[in-house]
Amino acid sequence: MIRVQIWKTREGAYRSFQCLGHADYSESGADVVCAGVSAIVISTVNSLQDLLHEKVDCQYDEKDGGDLTVNILEDLSPKGQFLVDHMIYGLEWIQRQYGKRYLRYEIKEV
Numbered sequence: 001m002i003r004v005q006i007w008k009t010r011e012g013a014y015r016s017f018q019c020l021g022h023a024d025y026s027e028s029g030a031d032v033v034c035a036g037v038s039a040i041v042i043s044t045v046n047s048l049q050d051l052l053h054e055k056v057d058c059q060y061d062e063k064d065g066g067d068l069t070v071n072i073l074e075d076l077s078p079k080g081q082f083l084v085d086h087m088i089y090g091l092e093w094i095q096r097q098y099g100k101r102y103l104r105y106e107i108k109e110v
Helices: 032-051 078-098
Strands: 002-008 014-021 056-061 067-072 103-109
Touching: 002 032, 002 078, 014 032, 014 078, 032 056, 032 067, 032 078, 078 103
Parallel strands: 002 103
Antiparallel strands: 002 014, 014 067, 056 067
């Protein structure tokens, strides 16, 4: 199962997010849940960094299956907030379509 944790303040500012594990929906290379989650999360990170130049620190552990941790170093711009909101919307959609057996996400308050 893929686990995505998102940390935000009581005021709604995102502070970090983490994506861990494997969906195990299908065999490697044909796993649509893994592909969908990866595309959404990596696209969000790339857009935050390359398009919006947000101050984020990204740690990617390729040898441990692609675990990803993103720390948000400064408050996001409104567009940055929207990108993370959009990422969460995409994760919600995948979870509804394929179930919590393959993807679980949670938002935690810091």
